[in-house]
Amino acid sequence: MFGKKFFVNRYRLLGWDFRDVTPRQAIRVNRMNVDGFDVVGRLRDLGVELEKVPFLENGYWVVRSDFSVGATVEYLLGYYSIQEAAAQIPATLFTDLKGKIVLDACAAPGGKTVQLADLMENTGAIVALDVNKRRLEALTNQLERCRVKNTVVYQLDARQASRLGLRFDRILLDVPCSGNFATDRDWFRHRTLNDVKRNAKLQRQILAEAAKVLRSNGEIVYATCSLEPEENELNIDWAVKNLGLETVDIDCYGDEAPTDVFGLKLDESVSRCRRIWPGETQGFFVCKLRKRR
Amino acid sequence: MTERDVVEGFARLFGAELFLNKGFVVRNGNSYFLLSQKLRSLTEKRGDWLYAGTYLGKIGRNGVFHPSPSLLLLIAGKAKNRITVDDKAAWLFICGRDIFKEGILKIEGSGRKGAYTLVFNRNGECLGYGRIARNLEKLKGGLAVKNLFDIGDFLRRERSAAKEI
Numbered sequence: 148m149f150g151k152k153f154f155v156n157r158y159r160l161l162g163w164d165f166r167d168v169t170p171r172q173a174i175r176v177n178r179m180n181v182d183g184f185d186v187v188g189r190l191r192d193l194g195v196e197l198e199k200v201p202f203l204e205n206g207y208w209v210v211r212s213d214f215s216v217g218a219t220v221e222y223l224l225g226y227y228s229i230q231e232a233a234a235q236i237p238a239t240l241f242t243d244l245k246g247k248i249v250l251d252a253c254a255a256p257g258g259k260t261v262q263l264a265d266l267m268e269n270t271g272a273i274v275a276l277d278v279n280k281r282r283l284e285a286l287t288n289q290l291e292r293c294r295v296k297n298t299v300v301y302q303l304d305a306r307q308a309s310r311l312g313l314r315f316d317r318i319l320l321d322v323p324c325s326g327n328f329a330t331d332r333d334w335f336r337h338r339t340l341n342d343v344k345r346n347a348k349l350q351r352q353i354l355a356e357a358a359k360v361l362r363s364n365g366e367i368v369y370a371t372c373s374l375e376p377e378e379n380e381l382n383i384d385w386a387v388k389n390l391g392l393e394t395v396d397i398d399c400y401g402d403e404a405p406t407d408v409f410g411l412k413l414d415e416s417v418s419r420c421r422r423i424w425p426g427e428t429q430g431f432f433v434c435k436l437r438k439r440r
Numbered sequence: 441m442t443e444r445d446v447v448e449g450f451a452r453l454f455g456a457e458l459f460l461n462k463g464f465v466v467r468n469g470n471s472y473f474l475l476s477q478k479l480r481s482l483t484e485k486r487g488d489w490l491y492a493g494t495y496l497g498k499i500g501r502n503g504v505f506h507p508s509p510s511l512l513l514l515i516a517g518k519a520k521n522r523i524t525v526d527d528k529a530a531w532l533f534i535c536g537r538d539i540f541k542e543g544i545l546k547i548e549g550s551g552r553k554g555a556y557t558l559v560f561n562r563n564g565e566c567l568g569y570g571r572i573a574r575n576l577e578k579l580k581g582g583l584a585v586k587n588l589f590d591i592g593d594f595l596r597r598e599r600s601a602a603k604e605i
Contacts, residue, residue: 217598220534223591224509224565248482272478285598287491292594294510300491311486372567 151335161405163424170329170429172209173200173232174216175258175367177225177293179265186226193219202400205265206235208427225293229382230258231330233400233428236421237370238262238319240397240435246271251298252305252357255282257289258319264295273298274313276305305353314362317332324371324378329425340377347377351385358390360440367392367436372429374422376408379432380428383420386411386436394419395435404432443467447496450505453556454569455483455520458579472496472505478591507569509591512558516566521549521557523576523585530561533568539585542577553577564600567591 159349174197176186187197187207193215193440200206209216212428216222237260241249252258254275275298277283279388283302290298303310305320325343328334350371357367369386371378384406386392394416401421406413420434441449442589443465451458464475468489475483475493495516497507507515516522523559529543539559551556555572568590573583 156519181570220530220561220565220567222536223594248478271546272476272482283490285496288594288597291495291508291510294494295515296474296494297476298480298492299483299489301489303487313482313485351466 148337148341153340154338155374156337157409158424160409161376161422168329168425170231170233170425171427172216173208173230173235174209175203175230175235175262176207176227177261178205178264179269179271180225180294186221188218189221190219190227193255200232200235201237203232204239206230206232206429208232211359218347224294224340226295227288228261228301231261231429233423233431234258234372235262236423236431237319237368237400237433238266238402240368240399240433241266241317241319243365244317247398248313249317249319250308250313250315250357250360251275251319251321252275252308252353253321253323254300255279255286257286258338259319260286260298261289261293261295263319264290264293267297269296272295274311274315275300276303276308278302278304283316286291292297297385305357306349307327308356308360311360313360314365315360316362316365318357318365318367320353320357320367320369322353322371322378324350324368324373325375326372327374327425327430329429332370343373343375343377346373347375350378350382354382354386355390358386360391361438363438368397370435371432373432374424374430376405377383379422379434380404380406380408380417381411383434383436384417387414387416391439392436395437397421397433399433400428401431401433404434410415443472446499446505447472447511450497450511451515451518452509454515454522454558456515456518459513466492468492470500471498488542496555504590509566509568509593512566512569512589516558516560519549519558521555522560522563523547523557524560524562527562530559530567533559533570533587534590536587536592536596538573538583538587538589539570541579541581541584544576544584547576556588559590
């Protein structure tokens with residue numbers, strides 16, 4: 148069970164007709180570092196053509212630039228980050244982040260960690276975990292460049308987060324996933340349904356660990372850049388039925404998630420999740436969860 | 441010498457007096473970090489962290505302290521030794537090049553050979569630091585400040601990481 152035809156047929160059954168897309172490059176302004184001046188204006192003065200992303204407060208599409216937007220003084224000073232538009236959504240779904248203790252369980256390479264710090268205005272604390280040492284270097288470079296002050300980084304598997312002996316107010320689970328064809332040109336050639344199922348299993352283990360370390364009034368935001376329901380709706384259905392979690396309404400870009408997946412009836416509350424099909428953005432899935440009251 | 445002494449001693453090279461809370465400057469391996477109260481209590485519970493709070497710099501193999509851009513930013517507001525450079529010199533500086541007299545717009549504090557100075561662009565943003573190569577007052581042109589560290593380091597790190605992968 149693999150190949151473009153197989154996966155494209157699955158997408159059609161989920162309500163989306165395949166079309167080849169190239170996601171647009173986007174940046175996110177780090178508000179914590181640009182207090183009092185207009186970094187977008189500065190980039191425009193340099194000749195970078197930007198367009199506001201309608202569904203993001205601090206996101207801009209890069210329409211045209213004669214040079215890499217990752218090689219400006221403004222970038223090096225941490226005034227903005229290069230972050231794909233759909234990937235900017237998950238961190239914005241939390242309520243009331245300031246002063247909170249936040250777990251970023253699969254943090255590298257750190258785009259969302261920096262965004263969390265920005266939304267928290269460098270207050271509270273972020274505990275950022277990742278297993279891969281090389282990816283952790285990318286994470287710490289981002290933290291340093293963007294002048295993040297409220298984060299502590301551990302090399303630790305998200306499935307072992309309880310070893311920290313901490314309880315968290317907010318948990319971001321940007322879990323390892325199969326990815327999607329919009330950001331990986333060879334996706335259909337090297338992915339199989341077995342890969343998807345293997346990732347889904349790992350994601351459930353991470354979800355279970357997160358539920359353990361979540362405070363009673365805490366929130367989890369679960370995100371993948373996979374289009375496969377095993378990693379998305381089916382995992383949330385499982386979490387709702389097995390981990391004492393419930394989904395929460397979110398108001399963001401994307402379609403209501405299906406609750407009938409290839410004939411399998413899921414918990415109706417799974418429809419609160421959002422599925423973003425590739426277009427101007429890459430493919431994405433987001434869901435907000437809390438402990439059942 | 442305490443962790444705080446190392447960092448404050450570095451700031452004094454630029455004529456800046458930093459007053460950091462002793463218990464909040466911590467050393468982890470060769471790296472120095474400034475922690476908030478909250479991070480300090482979190483890291484006390486579990487000590488094997490890689491990075492925490494504001495990264496201040498590290499001691500290199502030669503035993504010399506290498507500052508981070510964040511530390512230079514902390515020092516920037518208090519430093520007496522500063523030079524401001526034009527756009528071309530600023531760009532060359534963050535590409536790792538030295539500064540020539542022709543690119544300097546303003547000199548503040550010591551311009552003596554051997555003095556350390558922070559380097560700013562026209563917008564007042566600190567781009568790094570260097571050591572004055574020749575007495576700036578009498579210098580008509582040519583090499584003025586040797587580049588010791590600049591924020592282009594982030595790009596060089598990203599590129600070398602990409603090559604490794």
